[in-house]
Amino acid sequence: MNGTANHTAYGRNTGTGMENLTLAVAKGRVLKETLPLLERAGIQVLEDPFTSRKLILPTSLVHLSLVVVRSTDVPTYVRFGAADLGVVGKDILVEYDGAGLYELLDLGIARCRMAVAEPAMKPHSVHRRLRIATKYTNTTRNFFARRGLQAEVIKLYGSMELAPLAGLADQIVDLVDTGGTLRANGLVEVETIAHVSSRLVANQASMKLKDQSIMEISERLADCLKV
Ligand code: PRP
Numbered sequence: 001m002n003g004t005a006n007h008t009a010y011g012r013n014t015g016t017g018m019e020n021l022t023l024a025v026a027k028g029r030v031l032k033e034t035l036p037l038l039e040r041a042g043i044q045v046l047e048d049p050f051t052s053r054k055l056i057l058p059t060s061l062v063h064l065s066l067v068v069v070r071s072t073d074v075p076t077y078v079r080f081g082a083a084d085l086g087v088v089g090k091d092i093l094v095e096y097d098g099a100g101l102y103e104l105l106d107l108g109i110a111r112c113r114m115a116v117a118e119p120a121m122k123p124h125s126v127h128r129r130l131r132i133a134t135k136y137t138n139t140t141r142n143f144f145a146r147r148g149l150q151a152e153v154i155k156l157y158g159s160m161e162l163a164p165l166a167g168l169a170d171q172i173v174d175l176v177d178t179g180g181t182l183r184a185n186g187l188v189e190v191e192t193i194a195h196v197s198s199r200l201v202a203n204q205a206s207m208k209l210k211d212q213s214i215m216e217i218s219e220r221l222a223d224c225l226k227v
Pocket residue numbers: 158159160174175176177178179180181182
């Protein structure tokens with residue numbers, strides 16, 4: 001299914017002459033750092049996304065609504081045109097294949113790195129092949145394959161740092177920001193795979209059918225990145 005960009009899925013007739021737009025933002029740190037950026041761009045979210053039970057939030061731009069979804073769902077919402085725009089980490093775009101999305105801007109927020117880490121006191125591995133625990137299985141497989149290393153990649157959904165401590169894996173691939181979580185668990189970073197920040201992405205059909213509104217939002221954000 002292709003994105004049907006002239007839909008009004010969240011249905012407000014704005015009467016502004018601007019096309020309705022929906023912006024999907026990833027929950028958590030990305031949302032926390034996106035809100036001040038939107039404010040600086042002159043866009044206020046009219047209900048607090050951290051306390052409101054509403055899933056579709058109006059903004060001070062009558063034609064723009066915000067939806068807050070899991071980070072892994074942002075590319076899906078945008079690819080299928082259920083959202084025209086999205087804000088999501090580069091880690092997610094690489095892992096879940098950003099095909100079908102236009103990456104408009106590096107917003108420079110929620111910066112961190114994706115890294116390989118292992119116990120500082122490395123135990124002798126009991127596994128025949130190097131075992132890596134991660135939620136980024138595609139990125140990890142590609143990274144080790146490029147190195148010509150055979151690795152067994154185990155999918156986990158959280159608390160990655162526990163895996164080497166519990167003997168589940170030799171190494172992990174996870175996001176590192178301050179390094180505090182690694183240190184607290186006796187792990188050290190051995191290699192950086194990628195530098196990560198949040199990106200503004202757009203649905204391809206929306207880019208054609210709603211170009212005026214999309215460029216207006218994109219330029220507002222780009223302008224406040226310059227200062
Ligand atoms: C992330 C990441 C690490 C931690 C790194 O987890 O998965 O566990 O932050 O941050 P640090 O280097 O500053 O300690 P997050 O708390 O976002 O939750 P998650 O495990 O659900 O991804």
